[in-house]
Amino acid sequence: MNAIPASIGKYRIERELGRGATGTVYLGYDSFGSRRVAIKQTHTHLLSDERQATRYRRLLHNEATLAGQLRHPHIVALLDADEAADPPYLVLEYVDGESLEAFTTPDNLLPLAEVLDIAYKCCHALEYAQRLGLVHRDIKPANLLRSREGEIKLTDFGTAMVTSADRTQLSGLVGSPAYMSPEQIREASLTHQSDMFSLGVVLFELLAGRRPFEGDSDYATIFKIGNEAPLSLTVIRPELPADLAAVVDKALAKQPQDRYANWGDFASALVAISQALPKKPRQTADGERFERLRALPFLRDFTDVALWETLRMGQWHGLPRGTVLMREGSPGDSFYLLVQGRVSVSRKGWSLSSLEAGVSIGEMVYLQPENKVRTATVTAESDIVVLKIRSESLKQASDELQIRFDKAFIALLVKRLIATNQQLAEYDSDL
Numbered sequence: 001m002n003a004i005p006a007s008i009g010k011y012r013i014e015r016e017l018g019r020g021a022t023g024t025v026y027l028g029y030d031s032f033g034s035r036r037v038a039i040k041q042t043h044t045h046l047l048s049d050e051r052q053a054t055r056y057r058r059l060l061h062n063e064a065t066l067a068g069q070l071r072h073p074h075i076v077a078l079l080d081a082d083e084a085a086d087p088p089y090l091v092l093e094y095v096d097g098e099s100l101e102a103f104t105t106p107d108n109l110l111p112l113a114e115v116l117d118i119a120y121k122c123c124h125a126l127e128y129a130q131r132l133g134l135v136h137r138d139i140k141p142a143n144l145l146r147s148r149e150g151e152i153k154l155t156d157f158g159t160a161m162v163t164s165a166d167r168t169q170l171s172g173l174v175g176s177p178a179y180m181s182p183e184q185i186r187e188a189s190l191t192h193q194s195d196m197f198s199l200g201v202v203l204f205e206l207l208a209g210r211r212p213f214e215g216d217s218d219y220a221t222i223f224k225i226g227n228e229a230p231l232s233l234t235v236i237r238p239e240l241p242a243d244l245a246a247v248v249d250k251a252l253a254k255q256p257q258d259r260y261a262n263w264g265d266f267a268s269a270l271v272a273i274s275q276a277l278p279k280k281p282r283q284t285a286d287g288e289r290f291e292r293l294r295a296l297p298f299l300r301d302f303t304d305v306a307l308w309e310t311l312r313m314g315q316w317h318g319l320p321r322g323t324v325l326m327r328e329g330s331p332g333d334s335f336y337l338l339v340q341g342r343v344s345v346s347r348k349g350w351s352l353s354s355l356e357a358g359v360s361i362g363e364m365v366y367l368q369p370e371n372k373v374r375t376a377t378v379t380a381e382s383d384i385v386v387l388k389i390r391s392e393s394l395k396q397a398s399d400e401l402q403i404r405f406d407k408a409f410i411a412l413l414v415k416r417l418i419a420t421n422q423q424l425a426e427y428d429s430d431l
């Protein structure tokens with residue numbers, strides 16, 4: 001085993017995180033950014049042969065240029081790269097956890113709701129990649145990292161392909177045999193539906209602890225992918241919802257046109273199953289929460305990336321009717337997005353208005369930080385669901401998110417101002 005380097009470039013190396021076929025991944029420390037990073041360094045033995053070296057340098061270059069464009073909460077961010085270094089390396093966002101490979105054996109499967117949530121998040125990450133014209137080509141559990149908190153991040157864009165490219169692509173059989181789509185095996189042209197097939201294999205494996213196409217050799221596996229029906233999920237895990245088996249089967253269809261037409265359709269099918277699961281209160285999956293935020297008028301102009309950031313920044317609460325969300329005269333450091341239900345707003349005992357789901361409440365503490373005292377009392381008129389966001393969290397959010405919130409607040413305040421003016425006009429005419 002090779003000794004661990006003390007440093008790579010400007011990064012201090014703490015320990016080895018893992019090894020793949022192309023490189024070793026180290027945990028490093030970026031003292032400039034005061035953060036931990038993952039450094040993926042190409043194996044030196046792959047660089048000794050001139051021809052091989054060119055291929056591996058191209059893999060790294062591919063990942064550096066493609067992953068460098070991607071910014072999504074469910075994709076590992078590329079932070080830096082040195083292609084000229086010997087050996088070359090990439091610096092990636094560090095995910096403190098393990099890959100999904102750990103959850104592919106029958107004795108260590110994740111709960112069904114979490115598996116659905118993972119697949120849902122992958123759909124979003126891959127839809128985002130598709131919009132940038134990318135097909136990942138190597139979707140497999142080893143390339144999906146799960147943090148200790150349960151966040152999921154897709155990585156390894158080394159073999160990704162640009163669908164609209166006029167530049168030369170990495171060619172030849174690319175991917176991992178057990179997860180390849182039938183068209184990938186045939187080396188036919190690929191679309192996002194090839195990644196969809198691979199995600200179907202991952203989904204099956206996370207649910208069953210077995211792969212849908214099992215062969216004694218890569219060749220036998222590839223033959224089954226091309227020619228045989230997948231194993232039956234209903235037979236392996238009969239307690240799973242029957243609809244779920246149908247969703248997985250659709251993703252695993254031999255012909256791309258028989259799979260879901262787009263990632264949104266696949267994601268919606270997963271959400272429908274997730275919603276039908278019996279669940280304990282408070283255990284709503286992130287995917288379902290995301291869909292509910294997506295439907296709120298206040299967040300209409302938010303991109304998916306901004307919505308995920310919003311969801312992660314806030315705390316989700318279900319509160320019974322009668323709850324006083326905020327009281328006039330008392331200090332506050334948060335505002336709320338009303339996701340479900342109705343609240344009444346009053347001041348000095350006078351009822352001012354009634355607000356329906358889809359608006360923000362108590363945002364003045366964010367907009368006017370020098371005055372943190374609430375100017376009105378807000379009470380739940382029905383059972384409500386809110387996303388509570390601390391002003392401080394929004395101040396530390398990405399610039400893009402802050403701009404989106406500012407715009408949404410302005411739109412809301414203008415609407416309220418118009419409504420108040422109308423009320424005043426009616427009041428005047430009554431006099």
Ligand SMILES: Nc1ncnc2c1ncn2[C@@H]1O[C@H](COP(=O)(O)OP(=O)(O)OP(=O)(O)O)[C@@H](O)[C@H]1O
Nearest residue numbers: 017018019020021022025038092093094095099142
């Ligand atoms: N960003 C990261 N944060 C934390 N750990 C990581 C990160 N990237 C990779 N690792 C760890 O390093 C291991 C090896 O990563 P690598 O991407 O080289 O492996 P692989 O996908 O199994 O192999 P290959 O590159 O051959 O497809 C992973 O299984 C994971 O445990």
